[in-house]
Amino acid sequence: MGVPISQMWTVASYVIGKKLRRVKRYPLVLMLEPLFRCNLACAGCGKIQHPTEILKRHLTPAECFKAVDECGAPIVSIPGGEPLLHPEIDQIVEGLVERKKYIYLCTNALLLEKHLHRFKPSKYLTFSVHMDGPQAEHDEAVCREGVYEIAARAIRVAVTTGFRVTTNTTLFNTADPERIRGFFDDMMDLGVEGMMVSPGYPYEKAPDQEHFLIKKQTVGVFQKLFRRPKKRWRFNQSPLFMEFLQGTWNLECTPWGNPTYNLFGWQKPCYLMQEGYCDTFEELLRTTRWDEYGCASGNPKCQDCMVHSGYEPTAVSETFGSLKGFLRVARVTLFGPTRVPLNQSDDDSSPQSRIDAGSDASRKPAAPRRLVTLDLQHSANTVK
Numbered sequence: 001m002g003v004p005i006s007q008m009w010t011v012a013s014y015v016i017g018k019k020l021r022r023v024k025r026y027p028l029v030l031m032l033e034p035l036f037r038c039n040l041a042c043a044g045c046g047k048i049q050h051p052t053e054i055l056k057r058h059l060t061p062a063e064c065f066k067a068v069d070e071c072g073a074p075i076v077s078i079p080g081g082e083p084l085l086h087p088e089i090d091q092i093v094e095g096l097v098e099r100k101k102y103i104y105l106c107t108n109a110l111l112l113e114k115h116l117h118r119f120k121p122s123k124y125l126t127f128s129v130h131m132d133g134p135q136a137e138h139d140e141a142v143c144r145e146g147v148y149e150i151a152a153r154a155i156r157v158a159v160t161t162g163f164r165v166t167t168n169t170t171l172f173n174t175a176d177p178e179r180i181r182g183f184f185d186d187m188m189d190l191g192v193e194g195m196m197v198s199p200g201y202p203y204e205k206a207p208d209q210e211h212f213l214i215k216k217q218t219v220g221v222f223q224k225l226f227r228r229p230k231k232r233w234r235f236n237q238s239p240l241f242m243e244f245l246q247g248t249w250n251l252e253c254t255p256w257g258n259p260t261y262n263l264f265g266w267q268k269p270c271y272l273m274q275e276g277y278c279d280t281f282e283e284l285l286r287t288t289r290w291d292e293y294g295c296a297s298g299n300p301k302c303q304d305c306m307v308h309s310g311y312e313p314t315a316v317s318e319t320f321g322s323l324k325g326f327l328r329v330a331r332v333t334l335f336g337p338t339r340v341p342l343n344q345s346d347d348d349s350s351p352q353s354r355i356d357a358g359s360d361a362s363r364k365p366a367a368p369r370r371l372v373t374l375d376l377q378h379s380a381n382t383v384k
Contacts, residue, residue: 257313
């Protein structure tokens with residue numbers, strides 16, 4: 001496991017406390033978006049498609065602290081945009097460390113070396129570096145050449161300086177499991193504490209809509225990916241979520257587990273979907289029609305989603321909230337992931353064959369992924 005004992009204990013105590021008090025819905029990780037501005041234009045991201053006036057704005061440290069205190073989650077993930085573009089991001093991190101929150105600052109690492117001196121190594125702070133596979137795949141996913149090398153160098157520097165560093169990898173239907181396995185080896189060689197991996201979610205505004213995974217494809221890819229896991233691989237994810245990705249454990253989405261706060265307020269219903277905003281966290285919990293979301297709801301936007309932000313909280317809750325879940329985690333921890341027959345034959349591994357195995361809507365030729373150049377001058381002009 002790529003998670004320190006102190007963090008696991010904090011989360012376990014928090015979840016068990018909620019269970020004992022019979023609290024039905026509670027947050028585990030606050031997704032705190034202090035800005036949408038970014039210095040990359042990834043083809044699979046829908047977070048930067050906002051007007052110029054919105055991209056120029058950012059939350060103040062006081063606004064961030066208010067949301068964190070109101071929510072009460074033990075973990076705070078700071079995505080974006082690119083958080084290192086925020087002029088007061090060091091003050092935000094410092095204030096969260098003082099509150100003893102475990103922070104995952106999500107970054108593409110283009111600015112990490114430049115700004116590393118603004119932070120202090122702490123067990124509460126982790127830099128979660130966006131790495132979407134080996135060099136060619138990563139640079140293609142972020143639509144800019146040379147980004148992988150910059151990020152890998154920044155990871156080495158941060159690790160050497162004493163910072164906690166993890167990676168965050170999003171997979172699409174072009175993913176080659178064998179190359180991703182080699183990528184895991186490379187990340188371990190860089191010295192990262194752990195890796196997070198998840199299938200992409202089809203943001204409606206993302207420029208590239210052809211390469212998101214449907215559920216059957218996701219299961220097939222992850223079965224191949226973890227068919228013979230290496231002992232040296234470390235993941236900062238729940239074993240039950242890893243089992244879920246391979247189709248060997250059923251989980252239902254708990255979108256309230258990872259609530260999102262950004263420039264517009266508390267986002268309904270989750271980090272991945274924007275269907276309204278609330279002024280307070282209590283209002284978010286009270287007014288959101290939670291039964292209309294998740295796979296069991298029949299909501300078409302949720303049917304192919306297996307993203308960590310919706311299912312990781314469920315996995316953690318089941319780990320510490322049921323004997324069955326706890327025993328499964330113990331077994332996976334001791335003996336490794338469950339071995340299951342692959343959904344497809346070993347030679348049926350091309351991106352096209354994975355698409356053909358999916359829904360009718362996905363039965364069309366997959367164009368090769370390529371570097372996509374977007375007109376984001378409005379975003380770039382705001383970066384100083």
